[in-house]
Amino acid sequence: MGKKLLSEKFYSAMTTLESRYPSKVALLLPALHAAQDEFGWLSPEILEEVGDFIGIHPAQVREVASFYTMYNLKPVGKYHLKVCTNVACCLRGSEELVQHCEKKFGIQVGETTRDKKFTLVEEECLGACGTAPAMMLNDDYHENLTVSKLDQLLDHLE
Amino acid sequence: METPETLFIQYFNEESRPLAFYQKNMAGYTAVKKALTLSPDDIISEMKKSNMRGRGGAGFPTGMKWGFIPKQSPKAKYLVCNADESEPGTFKDRDIMRYTPHLLIEGMVIGGFAIGAHHGYIYIRGEYTREAKLLDQAIQEAYDAGYLGKNIQGSGFDFDLTVHRGAGAYICGEETGLLNSLEGKRGEPRVKPPFPAQAGAFGGPTIVNNVETLAAVPYIINRGGEWFSGLGKLEKSGGTRLFCVSGHVKKPGVYELGAGSVTLRQLIYDHCHGILGDKKLKAVIPGGSSAPVLTADEIDVIADIEPLMKIGTMLGSAAILVVSEDYCVVKLLQRITRFYAHESCGQCTPCREGCKWMEDIIERIEHGHGREEDLAMLLDISNNISGRTLCALGDAAAGPVMSFVKKFRADFEAHIRGGKCPNV
Numbered sequence: 068m069g070k071k072l073l074s075e076k077f078y079s080a081m082t083t084l085e086s087r088y089p090s091k092v093a094l095l096l097p098a099l100h101a102a103q104d105e106f107g108w109l110s111p112e113i114l115e116e117v118g119d120f121i122g123i124h125p126a127q128v129r130e131v132a133s134f135y136t137m138y139n140l141k142p143v144g145k146y147h148l149k150v151c152t153n154v155a156c157c158l159r160g161s162e163e164l165v166q167h168c169e170k171k172f173g174i175q176v177g178e179t180t181r182d183k184k185f186t187l188v189e190e191e192c193l194g195a196c197g198t199a200p201a202m203m204l205n206d207d208y209h210e211n212l213t214v215s216k217l218d219q220l221l222d223h224l225e
Numbered sequence: 226m227e228t229p230e231t232l233f234i235q236y237f238n239e240e241s242r243p244l245a246f247y248q249k250n251m252a253g254y255t256a257v258k259k260a261l262t263l264s265p266d267d268i269i270s271e272m273k274k275s276n277m278r279g280r281g282g283a284g285f286p287t288g289m290k291w292g293f294i295p296k297q298s299p300k301a302k303y304l305v306c307n308a309d310e311s312e313p314g315t316f317k318d319r320d321i322m323r324y325t326p327h328l329l330i331e332g333m334v335i336g337g338f339a340i341g342a343h344h345g346y347i348y349i350r351g352e353y354t355r356e357a358k359l360l361d362q363a364i365q366e367a368y369d370a371g372y373l374g375k376n377i378q379g380s381g382f383d384f385d386l387t388v389h390r391g392a393g394a395y396i397c398g399e400e401t402g403l404l405n406s407l408e409g410k411r412g413e414p415r416v417k418p419p420f421p422a423q424a425g426a427f428g429g430p431t432i433v434n435n436v437e438t439l440a441a442v443p444y445i446i447n448r449g450g451e452w453f454s455g456l457g458k459l460e461k462s463g464g465t466r467l468f469c470v471s472g473h474v475k476k477p478g479v480y481e482l483g484a485g486s487v488t489l490r491q492l493i494y495d496h497c498h499g500i501l502g503d504k505k506l507k508a509v510i511p512g513g514s515s516a517p518v519l520t521a522d523e524i525d526v527i528a529d530i531e532p533l534m535k536i537g538t539m540l541g542s543a544a545i546l547v548v549s550e551d552y553c554v555v556k557l558l559q560r561i562t563r564f565y566a567h568e569s570c571g572q573c574t575p576c577r578e579g580c581k582w583m584e585d586i587i588e589r590i591e592h593g594h595g596r597e598e599d600l601a602m603l604l605d606i607s608n609n610i611s612g613r614t615l616c617a618l619g620d621a622a623a624g625p626v627m628s629f630v631k632k633f634r635a636d637f638e639a640h641i642r643g644g645k646c647p648n649v
């Protein structure tokens with residue numbers, strides 16, 4: 068096998084975690100999270116390296132990874148906007164937020180801007196319904212949103 | 226009038242999080258010390274007396290569930306906390322984890338001791354990155370203070386606890402889907418039996434409990450099952466409940482009240498100060514989006530497990546979604562059905578195909594292309610999903626469709642005949 072793409076940090080974190088599970092395959096979800104943290108998405112090469120580390124076939128890694136919406140099997144923008152459009156957020160105006168983003172970025176839900184800065188997706192309930200509408204910007208929650216609060220947030224991003 | 230006692234809500238702020246606060250103000254880790262002097266059977270019997278009914282959705286009696294774990298097992302046993310919090314409308318477990326993580330940790334040590342498990346996992350939804358970090362920090366504090374790890378407080382009992390992050394799949398809230406996901410597989414629900422108490426995580430006997438269920442355990446051990454049971458106002462339903470109220474109310478949020486002590490009307494109009502803009506109420510979904518809908522004149526019901534079951538719906542995760550008169554119920558059902566179609570894991574044909582068909586039909590009604598026969602077809606499809614699937618997601622998808630069509634039939638017919646929503 069060629070040169071490793073995943074960092075030392077990845078491998079040492081996984082070694083520490085290994086003792087927490089009775090089977091190595093159980094490390095698959097934590098490993099995919101850690102790998103995605105390093106590259107922003109999970110390329111075929113990364114899936115293969117994760118498979119090598121765990122000792123399973125890359126096809127099995129892909130089969131599992133593709134089940135979960137948080138794993139990006141395609142590159143995403145620097146800023147990944149996940150706007151919740153489930154019931155409570157819909158009742159509180161999340162569709163307006165989505166339309167606003169589509170217009171602002173000139174893209175549709177599911178797309179990335181040409182400069183690779185923004186990816187826009189609709190998300191199911193984020194568990195923030197009491198402070199709806201809510202969205203995630205990368206790993207962070209933003210709640211009680213309005214179009215103007217959203218603009219303020221987005222216009223400050225580098 | 227005496228203010229009713231609450232266990233959680235007064236601590237829902239950043240100051241409560243550290244171990245030092247927990248020990249100083251919340252009798253932190255005194256329950257585990259007490260539990261370690263009791264026998265596992267005594268703890269389980271206290272849990273039975275408490276009338277704690279699981280807070281994850283099904284309301285199963287927790288003491289009875291713990292009692293199903295075999296005493297002897299050649300395979301390691303596990304205690305798993307379901308922190309997937311994915312039922313739309315639910316947002317209480319997040320507050321427990323970020324503000325009172327030690328209640329959950331202590332509850333898990335006690336639970337682990339009671340069932341004879343030496344390892345626990347908190348399966349937390351992937352989106353709760355921050356909460357997962359906070360839990361990790363609290364767990365480290367507990368290790369450092371000797372409340373986790375080897376020989377806890379000199380008792381000879383060992384218990385490790387690990388946070389395991391999900392990755393965005395509603396079905397991983399279903400306990401066997403969760404266990405598959407924990408094992409590094411697709412989160413597809415398993416055929417039952419065997420139930421987790423016989424063969425769960427990694428093939429070992431396993432108990433899966435919700436965050437709120439486990440976080441109440443220290444209180445039950447410290448103050449007794451009878452005391453806890455008395456916080457509830459109905460027979461066989463003890464403790465307080467964290468109600469998550471969202472949608473068109475003036476003050477959405479988490480409310481903690483004695484189980485069975487409050488009606489939906491009181492929650493909406495007294496606690497949440499009524500409907501936004503003082504509009505009229507149209508509909509209430511009382512137990513997360515899987516619960517059959519209620520109309521405005523059905524809300525004088527006690528918001529608890531049995532009373533809601535009696536009128537054909539459920540308390541579920543106590544997530545109450547409130548809808549005012551100017552929101553289109555067809556659109557609402559479309560949104561709900563789209564969710565289940567998206568989240569169906571695809572193992573069972575009735576769920577996989579049926580959810581998609583229902584989504585398509587409701588979408589065409591919503592877009593003004595509905596046909597006369599569509600409502601009968603929706604009822605037929607939902608009937609054919611109900612009770613014919615591996616896990617309860619099928620019923621969760623069918624229930625809303627049946628109830629919306631039955632209770633708001635006129636709205637659906639107006640869409641079909643008029644080709645658009647009569648309210649816009």
Ligand SMILES: Cc1cc2nc3c(=O)[nH]c(=O)nc-3n(C[C@H](O)[C@H](O)[C@H](O)COP(=O)(O)O)c2cc1C
Pocket residue numbers: 278279280281282283284285287290307308309310311312395396397398399400401433434435436438439616617618621
């Ligand atoms: C589709 C589906 C989703 C579920 N989601 C959750 C969830 O997010 N959190 C939860 O605690 N229970 C959820 N449950 C219920 C669990 O299967 C299980 O009954 C519960 O975690 C048991 O804990 P308890 O006895 O403390 O309630 C879900 C069930 C189904 C069928």
Ligand code: SF4
Pocket residue numbers: 396413414568569570571572573574576577614615616617618619
């Ligand atoms: S009912 Fe639906 S979600 Fe549940 S196992 Fe079957 S296909 Fe999967």
Ligand code: FES
Pocket residue numbers: 151152153154155156157191192193194195196199200201313314315
């Ligand atoms: S519906 Fe948007 S956070 Fe729950």
